[in-house]
Structures are given as structure tokens and as C-alpha cells.
Amino acid sequence: MSTPDTLTTLPAQVSPPEFALSALPPHAILGAEVLALPVLPGEGADGVLLGPGADQVAEELGTDLLALLEMCSATGKAGEVTSLPVPLGGEHNKALRWVLLVGVGQQRPLDLRRAGAALARATRDRASVATSIPAVAGADGLEAFVVGAMLGSFGFHWRAGPPEHVPVGRIVLAGLPDADDRNAELRRAVAVGGAGWRARMLATVPSNLKNPHWLAEQARELAGECALDVAVWDEEQLAEQGFGGIAAVGQASATPPRLIRLDYTPDKATRKTPTVVLVGKGITFDTGGLSIKPGEAMVNMKRDMTGGAVVIAVMGALREVGCPVRVVGLVAAAENAVSGNALRPGDVVRHYGGRTSEVTNTDAEGRLVLADALAYAVDKIDPAVLVDVATLTGAMKVALGQNVGGFFANHDGLAAAVSEAGEAAGEPLWRFPLADVYEDKLRSSVADADNAPGGPGAVTAALFLQHFVGDLPWAHLDIASVGDAPADLHEWTTGPTGFGARVLLRWLGDDPLEALA
The missing domain is CATH 3.40.220.10 (Leucine Aminopeptidase, subunit E, domain 1)
Structure with a gap:
């Protein structure tokens, strides 16, 4: 048929x-x-x-x-x-x-x-x-x-x-x-607006078309248009190279997972030009897995790859905004589905680099795929700074409503730069604490960490991810609060927002590493 x-x-x-x-x-x-x-x-x-x-x-x-x-x-x-x-x-x-x-x-x-x-x-x-x-x-x-x-x-x-x-x-x-x-100024403006448009479009596409393979093809097409290098890991390569989080989350789906890498190099780059890594959550549909979501909570889960859409869209606009550093965009793409081969509560996942997670809730899948990509970036790319963006926790929406995004950072200078970029770009962000008083909640009796240790949910999710970034300056944008606009409001249109593209382009288009000095 x-x-x-x-x-x-x-x-x-x-x-x-x-x-x-x-x-x-x-x-x-x-x-x-x-x-x-x-x-x-x-x-x-x-x-x-x-x-x-x-x-x-x-x-x-x-x-x-x-x-x-x-x-x-x-x-x-x-x-x-x-x-x-x-x-x-x-x-x-x-x-x-x-x-x-x-x-x-x-x-x-x-x-x-x-x-x-x-x-x-x-x-x-x-x-x-x-x-x-x-x-x-x-x-x-x-x-x-x-x-x-x-x-x-x-x-x-x-x-x-x-x-x-x-x-x-x-x-x-x-x-x-x-x-x-003012032609250059106009081109930059159109590139920034176009990145927001592209991120919204990718997040709005329904999941009977959008799957990890399709998302990878969109990245390939963009790479050809924008002079980017591109690489894609298929399910066999992910398993062979130890990307256990991405492989486990995507194993139940008829459309296997992918890891997408896009590389931007500025025109005047030298061997000393530093690198920034962006990591996006690319869950092309999230049922919750065996820890299945209620039906009404699944309706907008086609946009659970908004973080990945933002990273792809940002990569395509870097040249027009004059980004002076190398940038690598990683999108961990999987469909969190239900089948006889689904990830189970109680399973233990081994991530890239060897750290293990006990899966106590299969609906806390985003951090499992992000962890692999972050660990890979630290091991193989060794960037000057890491930023991830994801519709990660419902707790963030409870805390902030639907007009402000949340973020965490382990470096005050980076935090200030991200916050200022959000304000200037029209995508406001509120910093949350990486409160180590909640670190004990991550403990598992059988693995290095529990993937769903409970509240405060946005904080414990960020603490989970922090273990995969080493000593690098890192910011984690949890945009679950602003992943969807409930109604038209100013430049926001009802539905997926693509929130994060403007923040990142504002930050990357200036001197993104100045705040780290």
C-alpha cells in the first residue's frame, strides 16, 4: 500500500x-x-x-x-x-x-x-x-x-x-x-525574522510528515543554501558510537532517530577562531512513551522539537548577521513512541561518554537525548561555550506562564549576555538557579542518575544536564513555557513560536565570547 x-x-x-x-x-x-x-x-x-x-x-x-x-x-x-x-x-x-x-x-x-x-x-x-x-x-x-x-x-x-x-x-x-x-542592515533584519519564521514552520509541520529523517533532510537542504557543513548519524551509527540516550528514546518508533550536525565557519576564520556549540532537542513527536501523556497533553507535541528547529534556523542565519566565531549546531532527533520495543521505566541507559541514567519516567526523554549531544560536544568539539535550547519541562510553564522563557547558566557573564540578548531581541528570559541543594534528588540506586527525580522539575532537569557539560561555560534555555502562543499577541502568532532564534542570533551576531573574558 x-x-x-x-x-x-x-x-x-x-x-x-x-x-x-x-x-x-x-x-x-x-x-x-x-x-x-x-x-x-x-x-x-x-x-x-x-x-x-x-x-x-x-x-x-x-x-x-x-x-x-x-x-x-x-x-x-x-x-x-x-x-x-x-x-x-x-x-x-x-x-x-x-x-x-x-x-x-x-x-x-x-x-x-x-x-x-x-x-x-x-x-x-x-x-x-x-x-x-x-x-x-x-x-x-x-x-x-x-x-x-x-x-x-x-x-x-x-x-x-x-x-x-x-x-x-x-x-x-x-x-x-x-x-x-542600509541594505546590509535590512538583510540582517530579514535574516533574523526569517530564522524565526523557519523555526515556527518546522515546529508547525505535523508529525505524519515530520520525523527524524525528514528533519535531517531539512538540515541538509539548509546546509546547501547557506554554505554549511552537515553530517547525520543514523540509528546504526548512533548505537555503534555510544549515543545510548538518543537510541533508547527513538527505539520504539517506526522512524528511527538521528543526530544532526551543522557547522558554520566565518569567512575570516583562522585556527584560533573559537567555537560555540548549540544543542537542540528534536523530539518530532512526544507521546510520553510508556509513561504516556494524557490525550489533551499530546495535542501540541508535534512542536516538541522546537529547540532543534531553533538551532537549525539559527545556523542558516549566522552569515547574514556576521557571526564572528565558529558555530556547531547539534540536533538530537527522535520520536518518543510506544511499541513492544519501547523504553521502559526501570531501564538503564548508557550515554555517550559512559554516564548512566535510570529511566523512571519515559516522558522525561528530552534530557536523555540532550545529554548525549552535550557529552559529544565536550568530547569531540571542545567548544569555548555550550548553549542548549529545549521545550523541556512543564514546570517552567507553571513558573512563568506563556510569555517569558526560563534559563539556567553556570557562568554569570554568560547569563548576563543571554539575558541582555533576550531583552534586546524581544524574547525575554528569566534566570533560574542551578541550586545544588537539590542535587541529591538525582540519586539512583542502580545508575549515575535518575532521569525524573521530581520537583522542582525545571531545576532538577537542569542539574541532570549539568553533569554532561564538564567545566565549560554553559547555558540551558528551557522554553517549554513559551513553545506555544495561546493567541495572537504582537509578533507572536497562535501556535508554535520558534522562541529562542532571535535570542541566539542577537548574542551570536555581536561578540558572544566577550562576556566570558
């Missing part, structure tokens, strides 16, 4: 908007269906202010835009949108149909990101937009606006017909007098 194509191939997907830079004011961009102008909060009782390009648009349309804003009680709050229909078009641009007045708040990157996302939602299904919003942005504002517009546009469909909505086709960033000098 053959497998239907719909189970093996991904349909044509919606694409993010294209972007262009222009020194012309918005009203002079011919063919734009929508003009979007920035609205700034006024001071005291002064109401609101309109940004660059507004006077020309008001004159061309013969409309008092400030009166419109006053009538609509606009405040200039970031992301607030006031709409003016233009059914007959403009005097010089007959394609014009809407003018949007978009609040930009205090013009911080946070505000510009939210303005971009609001614009994206307000212009779905349109062909083109010209906007002067980035003209009021500071140094990081253009990137924030572009990232917000891209990620606020995200969509995925697998319907028989066309998608319900598509992103606006083209966004012209208008009114920038130095437009010709």
Missing part, C-alpha cells in the same frame, strides 16, 4: 513579505495599495503627533489626519492602528486603497516591533505597503520593525484550497534619506 503524497510532502506555503528601501516619501511610492504612517504620543494634553510623510498624504487626499485620530481617540500606543479607506485612490497613485496610522509608542525597538506586527495583520491579503514608520526608528528600530512585520505575518496551512489569508506581498520602507546605505 503506497503512502499518499499528502503524508510525505509539504504543500506550497505562504511566504513572508518582501522588503525594499526607498528615500522617497510614502505617497511617492507608486502602486502601493496601503500607506502606513507613524503616530507618536503627544506630551500632556497635546494629543498625538504624526510622523514623516503625513503632511504630503494629508494634502494629496485633502484630509485632516489629526482630526481623524482625535475622533478615534487615538493615543499613539505601540501597535494601535487607525484606518482611513481611500476607495477611489490617490491623485497620483490610483492603486491606493487605505491609509493606516500606526502607533509607535516611545519608538523603542519593542514599540517598533509591535508596530510592525500590527501593520502586518492590518495589511493581510494586500499586494504592497509603503511606510515611513522606520524613519522614526533609532539604531535598532529598523530591524525590530522588519522582524515584527515578518513574524506577525506568519501562517501555515495544509488545506485543499488556498490559504485563508496571505501576508502582504511587499513592504517598502520609505522616507529614509540614507536608504542606499
Whole structure:
């Protein structure tokens, strides 16, 4: 019996908007269906202010835009949108149909990101937009606006017909007098937004298509596009080379596990160029194994490989953000399934390097696969720093809700750098303690550690992983709290978030090892 194509191939997907830079004011961009102008909060009782390009648009349309804003009680709050229909078009641009007045708040990157996302939602299904919003942005504002517009546009469909909505086709960033000098800045912004988009897409793909082999093929394709080296371990190689955690978690599935390695080398690298290793959890579906999850808890488990998706997406964007160090991305990919060959509670797993774990809960599988990849990185790569990212513990969601991610670090400088990167990139993280007072909970009577020692769950999971990183500076991003967005909010769209891609690119695009000095 053959497998239907719909189970093996991904349909044509919606694409993010294209972007262009222009020194012309918005009203002079011919063919734009929508003009979007920035609205700034006024001071005291002064109401609101309109940004660059507004006077020309008001004159061309013969409309008092400030009166419109006053009538609509606009405040200039970031992301607030006031709409003016233009059914007959403009005097010089007959394609014009809407003018949007978009609040930009205090013009911080946070505000510009939210303005971009609001614009994206307000212009779905349109062909083109010209906007002067980035003209009021500071140094990081253009990137924030572009990232917000891209990620606020995200969509995925697998319907028989066309998608319900598509992103606006083209966004012209208008009114920038130095437009010709900002192409590199725009490329970086698109790369960062594109990494978030790719991570979401990979996490959203359903698991009747997505499995470890498929994920490895996505990595191979990316490597070809982005000049990366790639290697993939199959199930036989994993068993032969001692990757006992990955092999054990994936042994019950009809689709065997994989370990994926991607290598990025900067253009001016020398033998002295240091290496950073990123490790991602790639559980392409998590039933919980024999310690099976309740049905409602399984519904979104196609995204339990978000950490792996983030690592793959980040690797593809490193060259555009100018990452100055070597980076190795490792994705430990497996499907945690149920069969007669499933990993059992009470089994003992021998990890890469020899450390053993007693499996008391097969639903604590993520740390088993991450442990192998971390130990391999220490043994074979010897990096300057290690960072792993995973939707690891439900305890993190209990602690933080769904708008903030958690992380642990064994180095204060690294912790500060990760936290600052998260704040700057719009993916906030809260540091948790590696409290060794709970180390005794890891004890097993038959192995080096118990894989599920109980609460505090996020802390004990991090302590479990810490044994596999040696003395290296290490950060562990537990993004289970933010792996899914329950509803559209600013640049977040309902469903898998790809949280972590922007944090890592912000950190890696600067000098990631400066904090370790």
C-alpha cells in the first residue's frame, strides 16, 4: 500500500513579505495599495503627533489626519492602528486603497516591533505597503520593525484550497534619506525574522510528515543554501558510537532517530577562531512513551522539537548577521513512541561518554537525548561555550506562564549576555538557579542518575544536564513555557513560536565570547 503524497510532502506555503528601501516619501511610492504612517504620543494634553510623510498624504487626499485620530481617540500606543479607506485612490497613485496610522509608542525597538506586527495583520491579503514608520526608528528600530512585520505575518496551512489569508506581498520602507546605505542592515533584519519564521514552520509541520529523517533532510537542504557543513548519524551509527540516550528514546518508533550536525565557519576564520556549540532537542513527536501523556497533553507535541528547529534556523542565519566565531549546531532527533520495543521505566541507559541514567519516567526523554549531544560536544568539539535550547519541562510553564522563557547558566557573564540578548531581541528570559541543594534528588540506586527525580522539575532537569557539560561555560534555555502562543499577541502568532532564534542570533551576531573574558 503506497503512502499518499499528502503524508510525505509539504504543500506550497505562504511566504513572508518582501522588503525594499526607498528615500522617497510614502505617497511617492507608486502602486502601493496601503500607506502606513507613524503616530507618536503627544506630551500632556497635546494629543498625538504624526510622523514623516503625513503632511504630503494629508494634502494629496485633502484630509485632516489629526482630526481623524482625535475622533478615534487615538493615543499613539505601540501597535494601535487607525484606518482611513481611500476607495477611489490617490491623485497620483490610483492603486491606493487605505491609509493606516500606526502607533509607535516611545519608538523603542519593542514599540517598533509591535508596530510592525500590527501593520502586518492590518495589511493581510494586500499586494504592497509603503511606510515611513522606520524613519522614526533609532539604531535598532529598523530591524525590530522588519522582524515584527515578518513574524506577525506568519501562517501555515495544509488545506485543499488556498490559504485563508496571505501576508502582504511587499513592504517598502520609505522616507529614509540614507536608504542606499542600509541594505546590509535590512538583510540582517530579514535574516533574523526569517530564522524565526523557519523555526515556527518546522515546529508547525505535523508529525505524519515530520520525523527524524525528514528533519535531517531539512538540515541538509539548509546546509546547501547557506554554505554549511552537515553530517547525520543514523540509528546504526548512533548505537555503534555510544549515543545510548538518543537510541533508547527513538527505539520504539517506526522512524528511527538521528543526530544532526551543522557547522558554520566565518569567512575570516583562522585556527584560533573559537567555537560555540548549540544543542537542540528534536523530539518530532512526544507521546510520553510508556509513561504516556494524557490525550489533551499530546495535542501540541508535534512542536516538541522546537529547540532543534531553533538551532537549525539559527545556523542558516549566522552569515547574514556576521557571526564572528565558529558555530556547531547539534540536533538530537527522535520520536518518543510506544511499541513492544519501547523504553521502559526501570531501564538503564548508557550515554555517550559512559554516564548512566535510570529511566523512571519515559516522558522525561528530552534530557536523555540532550545529554548525549552535550557529552559529544565536550568530547569531540571542545567548544569555548555550550548553549542548549529545549521545550523541556512543564514546570517552567507553571513558573512563568506563556510569555517569558526560563534559563539556567553556570557562568554569570554568560547569563548576563543571554539575558541582555533576550531583552534586546524581544524574547525575554528569566534566570533560574542551578541550586545544588537539590542535587541529591538525582540519586539512583542502580545508575549515575535518575532521569525524573521530581520537583522542582525545571531545576532538577537542569542539574541532570549539568553533569554532561564538564567545566565549560554553559547555558540551558528551557522554553517549554513559551513553545506555544495561546493567541495572537504582537509578533507572536497562535501556535508554535520558534522562541529562542532571535535570542541566539542577537548574542551570536555581536561578540558572544566577550562576556566570558
